[in-house]
Amino acid sequence: MQILFLTDNFPPEVNAPARRTYEHCRRWVKLGAKVTVLTCAPNFPGGQVYNGYHNRIYQEEFLEGIRVVRVWSYISPNRGFLPRIADYLSFALSAVVVGLFKKSDLIIATSPQFFTAPAGWLLSLFKRKPWIFEVRDLWPESIIAVGALPRGRLIQALEWLELFLYHRADRIVALTDAFKLNMTNRGVKAAKIFVIKNGVDLTEFAPTPKDQNLAQQLGLTGKFVVCYIGTHGMAHKLDFILRCAAHLDRQDQTHFLLVGDGAEKENLLALKKQLRLTNVSMLEAVPRHEAARYLALADAALVPLKKTPTFKTVIPSKIFESAAMQKPILLGVDGEARALVEQYQAGLYFEPENESAFLNQLRMLKDNKALQESLMQGCRSLAAAFDRDKLAESMFEVLKGVCPSSISSLGR
Structure with a gap:
């Protein structure tokens, strides 16, 4: 053929x-x-x-x-x-x-x-x-x-x-x-x-210990890291995430790690500067073989999209890679993606572009070790199925x- x-x-x-x-x-x-x-x-x-x-x-x-x-x-x-x-x-x-x-x-x-x-x-x-x-x-x-x-x-x-x-x-x-x-x-x-x-390719994405040298280099030691790796585009609504980060208490140990490039990257960097965010790191895109190393730093994987009925029909590929590495998913996508993550109990859903909903789910995940462990097991099942x-x-x-x-x- x-x-x-x-x-x-x-x-x-x-x-x-x-x-x-x-x-x-x-x-x-x-x-x-x-x-x-x-x-x-x-x-x-x-x-x-x-x-x-x-x-x-x-x-x-x-x-x-x-x-x-x-x-x-x-x-x-x-x-x-x-x-x-x-x-x-x-x-x-x-x-x-x-x-x-x-x-x-x-x-x-x-x-x-x-x-x-x-x-x-x-x-x-x-x-x-x-x-x-x-x-x-x-x-x-x-x-x-x-x-x-x-x-x-x-x-x-x-x-x-x-x-x-x-x-x-x-x-x-x-x-x-x-x-x-x-x-x-x-x-x-x-x-x-x-x-x-x-x-997901289960030989490429698998549970991996955090690279402590990389974590120290990025100032993430001792932080609860919420990681997004991928395109910074109009659909991904990362400006919403930056605005949410601005409302966290300065003593909060949550840190957002955003890795990638895209049409909105320059606007997002300008917004980060405008909001004077010290709890957000924005890195350039990394080669594919390096993605797992950065995702391994995460305590939670972030999968957001703009709030629109059209995106109720999609399933972002980040779900599968995050699940394969057993990273609990903070999901801002309704519809089929939400049904999938909830079916396998692999993450927590928040209404897209709803600040209080996102921050509540973030705090719940951060403060509940038992919940984190449970969601990690759900991630394992989801990855195996796909x-x-x-x-x-x-x-x-x-x-x-x-x-x-x-x-x-x-x-x-």
């Missing part, structure tokens, strides 16, 4: 889409598939090409048996809406042109970014191959939710395109049950939609179902 996978994000980028694609693809290679990933030069989230890479028309490398083909796209540190759209569209166009010359039995296109999906459909049309639409986000609904674009004719056109692509895909892989329900309520056939949720190995195998079965004629070629 020869798989052509289109994705805007791929390692060494460290965001959730990059990681999921990489972890699935390397497992499919071990199962006998030949996988080519079409992506762009790594630049997320800062809009600057990583050291050692160049934004060229075509470049190729191999990563754990995966052929990685990087094509040109418009890359700019400008984080406005129009430069982002130019980035997404240029990658989609480059992917179509290069993808025409890559052998494949089937095509997978993952969102976000949304315009990767039309590229996948066009390639399937030109190459007469089946294609799978992996839906990681309900787009354009999600950009409305964060306030990036108001409702209007442009949104209506994008929603028409979204439904068009759902109907044209041979299969759809949705990351949550809520995504599937959204699609079926809009007329998409349920039989073609398969839910493969996010998960082992990335099992999830990758489940999605591989979907691939074989859409392309049965290629099964005999596996392992050749």
